[in-house]
Amino acid sequence: MKTKYTVAGLGMLLAGIALAVAAAETVGEATPATHKTHQLSANAYARRLVNQGRKIFRFDTLGSEGFFSDALRLHEALNEVPPATALAVGLKVDSQALPGSLRRAIRNGTLDLEDPANTVALLSLDAVVGVSAEVEEGVVTRVGITCALCHTLVDDSVVSGVGKRLDGWANRDLDVGTIISLAPNLDPLADLLGVDVNTVREVLASWGPGRFDAHLNLDGRAFQPDGSTAAVLIPPAFGLAGVNLTTYTGWGSVAYWNAFVGNLEMNGSGTLFDPRLDDAQKFPIAAANDFGHRSSEPDLITAKLPALQMYQLALAAPPAPRHLYDRKSAARGEALFAGKADCARCHVPPLYTEPGWALHTPEEIGIDDFQASRSPDERYRTTPLAGLWTHTQGGFYHDGRFETLEQVIDHYDMTFGLDLQESEKLDLAEFLRSL
Numbered sequence: 001m002k003t004k005y006t007v008a009g010l011g012m013l014l015a016g017i018a019l020a021v022a023a024a025e026t027v028g029e030a031t032p033a034t035h036k037t038h039q040l041s042a043n044a045y046a047r048r049l050v051n052q053g054r055k056i057f058r059f060d061t062l063g064s065e066g067f068f069s070d071a072l073r074l075h076e077a078l079n080e081v082p083p084a085t086a087l088a089v090g091l092k093v094d095s096q097a098l099p100g101s102l103r104r105a106i107r108n109g110t111l112d113l114e115d116p117a118n119t120v121a122l123l124s125l126d127a128v129v130g131v132s133a134e135v136e137e138g139v140v141t142r143v144g145i146t147c148a149l150c151h152t153l154v155d156d157s158v159v160s161g162v163g164k165r166l167d168g169w170a171n172r173d174l175d176v177g178t179i180i181s182l183a184p185n186l187d188p189l190a191d192l193l194g195v196d197v198n199t200v201r202e203v204l205a206s207w208g209p210g211r212f213d214a215h216l217n218l219d220g221r222a223f224q225p226d227g228s229t230a231a232v233l234i235p236p237a238f239g240l241a242g243v244n245l246t247t248y249t250g251w252g253s254v255a256y257w258n259a260f261v262g263n264l265e266m267n268g269s270g271t272l273f274d275p276r277l278d279d280a281q282k283f284p285i286a287a288a289n290d291f292g293h294r295s296s297e298p299d300l301i302t303a304k305l306p307a308l309q310m311y312q313l314a315l316a317a318p319p320a321p322r323h324l325y326d327r328k329s330a331a332r333g334e335a336l337f338a339g340k341a342d343c344a345r346c347h348v349p350p351l352y353t354e355p356g357w358a359l360h361t362p363e364e365i366g367i368d369d370f371q372a373s374r375s376p377d378e379r380y381r382t383t384p385l386a387g388l389w390t391h392t393q394g395g396f397y398h399d400g401r402f403e404t405l406e407q408v409i410d411h412y413d414m415t416f417g418l419d420l421q422e423s424e425k426l427d428l429a430e431f432l433r434s435l
């Protein structure tokens with residue numbers, strides 16, 4: 001036995017030398033050997049992280065079953081939901097997870113979309129984007145959610161709502177509030193917020209499609225002063241390489257926000273340190289519950305942060321299809337963006353946000369401070385605009401207050417006294433559609 005191992009070991013050693021020699025040849029002779037090895041391992045490391053990160057982003061619940069299943073019992077509701085309802089609340093189906101026969105049945109309209117058993121079948125194939133379920137003998141017994149629930153669309157290549165995954169795209173069809181309110185037990189949410197279950201239901205119903213409120217469980221403020229929902233539009237999770245601060249109000253980096261979301265929004269099991277959440281004035285609920293000092297066992301989040309971050313940074317913003325905009329008009333708009341309209345002062349190409357600390361006071365951009373006041377720095381982050389064409393549904397700015405790009409431009413025209421002509425506004429909007 002002993003000799004056998006030695007021989008195998010020798011074989012591997014020789015193979016290793018052969019590999020090193022081959023690598024040295026491809027990189028060129030001027031580079032010192034140590035540099036080459038380092039270069040290669042960086043590529044291999046990056047590839048490994050991106051692959052792991054994709055799996056985590058798509059399928060990892062980070063232990064969120066503890067909240068959604070054990071506490072809210074959402075899995076019970078899933079056993080009753082027909083596929084038609086699931087699609088109607090914006091859930092998406094990954095066609096690549098389906099056997100060909102099922103894909104064809106959906107395309108031909110022969111799959112019974114009113115039969116809840118078919119929802120369970122889709123869940124057991126891991127085909128419902130962002131919903132990770134344990135299914136035993138045709139019954140969902142436990143369920144958790146993943147990042148993909150809110151940050152993935154499908155290309156609708158089979159039918160509307162069923163197709164190949166588009167990771168990082170904002171799901172503006174998804175009605176998170178309605179989905180959560182399907183859960184039989186909303187007491188844990190009511191207890192946390194210090195309200196009754198009916199109030200929780202009212203709040204969840206007020207969100208509407210494409211929105212979620214990541215601050216509600218920190219401060220309990222569910223409505224803006226004018227009575228409209230405090231929930232914000234789900235943003236994309238792509239195009240963030242080079243971007244320092246994430247979220248509409250710049251809470252922190254991708255790595256920061258992933259830890260925050262995993263622990264406090266998905267209610268996974270992990271560790272979070274953020275003493276800013278001890279501010280009982282601003283974050284009464286977070287402070288009372290020690291949210292800034294989370295450490296749950298087992299920690300199912302911390303070890304996944306490197307890969308999860310790398311994967312998001314690797315997701316480029318998708319370029320706008322040519323047919324969506326007029327090239328000449330967009331080219332004129334680009335000149336205005338950098339010139340007369342002065343947009344590039346903040347939306348610096350090609351990041352389309354400022355390199356550095358991209359935060360502005362509400363006054364600087366001419367809007368109210370409601371959402372800013374719910375964040376540590378009380379400012380709004382300059383939104384990176386690349387891939388804007390993928391999330392026009394639901395409106396623009398954090399709360400969708402502007403229905404169209406033309407309205408956004410009018411707002412800047414007034415706030416900054418830009419004196420833009422109507423044709424210039426059209427060109428500028430065309431440029432925004434081309435990003």
Ligand code: HEC
Nearest residue numbers: 146147149150212214233234235237246247248249258261
């Ligand atoms: C229930 C829906 C939902 C889930 C699940 C979710 N997010 Fe988000 N995500 C949001 C919303 C809403 C925001 C905007 C928050 C804000 O600015 O107040 C956001 C913001 C972000 C941002 C910042 C984007 C930007 O432009 O700065 C990133 C990055 C992100 N999420 C990644 C993730 C990752 C990674 C996961 C899984 C660990 C995840 N999200 C899970 C809804 C969700």
Ligand code: HEC
Nearest residue numbers: 341342343345346360365380381382383396397398408412
């Ligand atoms: C002073 C800095 C600043 C300038 C100048 C500026 N923006 Fe913005 N922009 C912001 C900030 C901050 C936000 C985020 C506002 C929010 O979400 O409430 C934003 C958001 C946007 C959005 C919404 C993106 C989305 O996903 O909802 C668009 C579109 C936009 N800006 C286009 C422009 C155009 C066009 C100009 C020039 C006419 C311009 N901006 C000038 C800072 C700026």
